[in-house]
Amino acid sequence: QVHLVESGGKVVQPGGSLRLSCAASGFTFSTHGMHWVRQAPGRGLEWVAFIRDDGSKTFYADFVKGRFTVSRDNSKSTLFLQMDSLRPDDTALFYCARYSSGYPFDLWGQGTLVTVSS
Amino acid sequence: QSVLTQPPSVSGAPGQQVTIACNVTTSNIGATSDVHWYQQLPGTAPNLLIYRNTHRPSGVPARFSASRSATSASLAITGLQADDEADYYCQSYDSSLNAWVFGGGTKLTVL
Numbered sequence: 001q002v003h004l005v006e007s008g009g010k011v012v013q014p015g016g017s018l019r020l021s022c023a024a025s026g027f028t029f030s031t032h033g034m035h036w037v038r039q040a041p042g043r044g045l046e047w048v049a050f051i052r053d054d055g056s057k058t059f060y061a062d063f064v065k066g067r068f069t070v071s072r073d074n075s076k077s078t079l080f081l082q083m084d085s086l087r088p089d090d091t092a093l094f095y096c097a098r099y100s101s102g103y104p105f106d107l108w109g110q111g112t113l114v115t116v117s118s
Numbered sequence: 119q120s121v122l123t124q125p126p127s128v129s130g131a132p133g134q135q136v137t138i139a140c141n142v143t144t145s146n147i148g149a150t151s152d153v154h155w156y157q158q159l160p161g162t163a164p165n166l167l168i169y170r171n172t173h174r175p176s177g178v179p180a181r182f183s184a185s186r187s188a189t190s191a192s193l194a195i196t197g198l199q200a201d202d203e204a205d206y207y208c209q210s211y212d213s214s215l216n217a218w219v220f221g222g223g224t225k226l227t228v229l
Contacts, residue, residue: 044207045164062215104218
């Protein structure tokens with residue numbers, strides 16, 4: 001079965017840093033681009049970042065540019081999101097999602113919760 | 119404010135049909151840009167419901183259908199069932215910003 005499992009979410013103080021992970025299984029990770037999407041409590045979905053299958057190119061939403069960095073380790077089928085300078089309005093459930101040509105978000109993880117609070 | 123505008127909520131009785139609109143409010147998402155739809159059941163992750171404007175992944179019932187016009191898209195659900203209660207999101211790609219965008223989401227209530 002294909003799976004994405006996020007981890008790393010926790011409570012962090014404003015200005016702090018956090019690294020999220022997303023472990024993939026059941027498919028050839030290295031042939032798929034990957035996204036991070038977040039959802040603040042009671043709010044809608046918000047795209048955060050994308051990385052190409054080989055890691056050669058990344059794209060970010062304006063509100064995270066310069067603060068978040070997406071990366072991947074294809075040898076370990078794992079996606080990462082390094083988050084720095086965290087703010088209270090970054091509080092959200094963070095999902096990783098798979099990209100397939102013609103299917104931008106065709107597989108989702110269950111999410112990991114990031115809470116930014118003092 | 120998303121560039122894909124959805125009504126915050128819709129409702130319908132069991133067996134009825136509802137339609138959810140997704141209006142494109144930016145020229146960066148052209149008429150040839152695909153719109154996709156996702157269903158998010160309460161307390162769960164989103165799930166792909168419709169891809170490339172009109173196509174259903176395997177396992178999605180034919181009660182769910184969608185269409186696309188130059189400046190909007192719509193999702194129709196016929197024969198409403200209680201377990202259709204969920205949030206529904208449209209999604210597309212802003213080619214000028216190299217950004218994927220979601221609509222604000224529509225909460226479907228089955229009365």
